[in-house]
Each structure stands twice: as C-alpha cells, then as structure tokens.
Amino acid sequence: MIELPVHPGPVATERVTSVEGSYVRMRTRLTSADASGTGTPVSVMDALTQAVRAAGSDYGFVEIGTGPLARVEYCYPAYGDETHPMLYSATHVSEHATALFGAATVGERVVPDGAAPEARERWSHIHLMWADADGSVRGGHLWPETVVDGDGPEALVYAVHGFSLVNARDPETQLPVFGGHTEPGPQAGDGRILFARVAPNIELAEAIVEVCRRHGVRRARPVAGTGSFVGVTLADRTTGETIEIPGPALEVMRLSGTIDLDGPADAQVVLEMSAVDGRGAVHSGRLAQAGNPVGATFDLALVVE
Secondary structure, eight states: OOOOOOOSSOOOSOOEEEEEEEEEEEEEEEESOOTTSOOOOEEHHHHHHHHHHHTTOSOEEEEEOSEEEEEEEEEOEEEOOSSOSEEEOOOEEEEEEEEEEEEEEEEEEEOTTOSSTTOEEEEEEEEEEEEOTTSOEEEEEEOTTOEEOSEEEEEEEEEEESEEEEEEEOTTTSSEEEEEEEOOSOOOSSEEEEEEEEOTTOBHHHHHHHHHHHTTOSEEEEEEEEEEESOEEEEOTTTOOEEEEOOSOEEEEEEEEEEETTSOGGGSEEEEEEEEOTTSOEEEEEEOSSOOBEEEEEEEEEEEO
16 A cells, blocks of 8 residues: 655645636647747757747646757656655756657746745746667656757647646645646637646545536546656556555656546546656556555646547
8 A cells, every 4th residue: 555655844725726727739849949940959948938938828738749859957756854755866867868758837936035025937847758869768857957959859738828837835745836826818729728736645536536526527638747646556457457656756757548527437537647766767557546646746737628
C-alpha cells in the first residue's frame, strides 16, 4: 500500500480547486525564431510563451511532441527530508537531445521576494521525455535554462480564455504550484476547458469525477497534464492485475485517456500515463481505478467533449 506523506504546512480545506474557460487549439513548433523569422537561441520557457501567445492568450497548456533541443537542464523527483517529503534532485544536463513527448502549463508566477507583492514574471511547469545524443531515453522536470535553437519540438497548444494560470508558493507543501484564477472576458474559441489544481494525497480519478460534476460535464479528456504522484498503481490491460510503483514521488510527463460519467462505474475514468521516478527510471501504463494519490500537485486540464 502506498504510504501518504505529511507535508510541512497546514492542510488546505479545499483539496480540488477548479475554473472554467474556453480554448483555442493550434499546432506549431517551439522555436527561437521571432516574428521576422530569425532569432538566437532562447529558453524553452520563452519558446512556450511565444507559442501560446501566437494562439491568442498569455495562458495555456502545451502537449510537446518530437523535435530537437539544443540543451536540456532538468531534475528528477527526489526523496526529501523530515520537513519536505518531496524535493528536487541536483540539476542534470543533456546536450543535443531529441524530445519525444511531454507537457507544460504556461503562465506567470509571483516573483519570489519581489519588490511588489503582486509582481509577476513568465513561468512554465514543464515535464518531458527525450532521447540523448547517444539514444538513451530520459525523463524529468525541465528547468528554464533548457535551450531551443531554431525549430524545436512540435507542439499542440491549448491557449485558454476566461482564466489565468499563476504559480505561487503553496502553504501546505511549501513548494511552488500553479492555480487557476477566473478572469473576466469573452469566451471564444474551439470549446470548453476546465482547469483544476489537485492537492496532495487526493486520488486523481476521484478528483476528475468531482471536477466534472461540479461543472456539469459528462464527457471530457485530459490534455497536457503536468504533476506528480506519491506512487502509482498500474493495471494490466489483459489480466487486470495490478503493479504498484512506489514513490515518494513520480513526475508525470504525459496523461491521456477518456472520461465518460455515463459509462460503467469501472470505466468512467480511463487514464494512461508516463512518469519518471527518483532514480530516473521511466514507467508507463494504464492507471488502476485506485492507488494513484497526487504528490505535491497536479495541473489537471480537461477538454469538454
């Protein structure tokens, strides 16, 4: 059984917060080129910001596909200490990598120790799987120093309207997390989208059902999906047998699946995921119906169908 960690701060009463808006979907590439078609190497965060703004918003979610990255700076989830059960490893570097797939939440963060209490700067939460120059497959949490030079990875952008995405320190975990904030403005685009911040130790499938019911949604699918699990329980697609992968933290690089609240009880939420553990090992498979508690946080984006 997966042991749930105790975080250092007060436990928030509201465990799943959510907002609703609309989205514009656009296929593009992460690139260092500016409007004139030229440019010097840029951080992956700047490339993500440029992609989301090209789709008409300052905020959004990006599913990252294949393509080159000049430099990847990253970390793994790390075993913490008595105060912080989940931390980051030391920084690692991969040169001349090829992105395979990943996800990002793109928005702003409250400037740590900023001169003004509400000072903000661009920020992204990015998880990725890639291949090194020698073909070794790796995954991790990307730092902004990751570099895009020229045309980089493919990207499927969901630029959102009706809410902002702001990263700030969470009192419970004492870690920076994204939250959604309703913003006045027109709801235009390709359809409805929900965003929820799921707090630690909450079963992800249960959070999804709660969010859908709250917003009157019967069918949806997850997009992007950056976050972490304490540990995961995978279900064999053929036998139904389960395998437990312990944590205390696994960083999710991809979340896909279907949500159909009109379907059978054991198939209302079907999720596939890929995640990296504290040793850098990658795990992929279908999540079991239970045994998948959220780690430090989960950025849950659901497109309504």
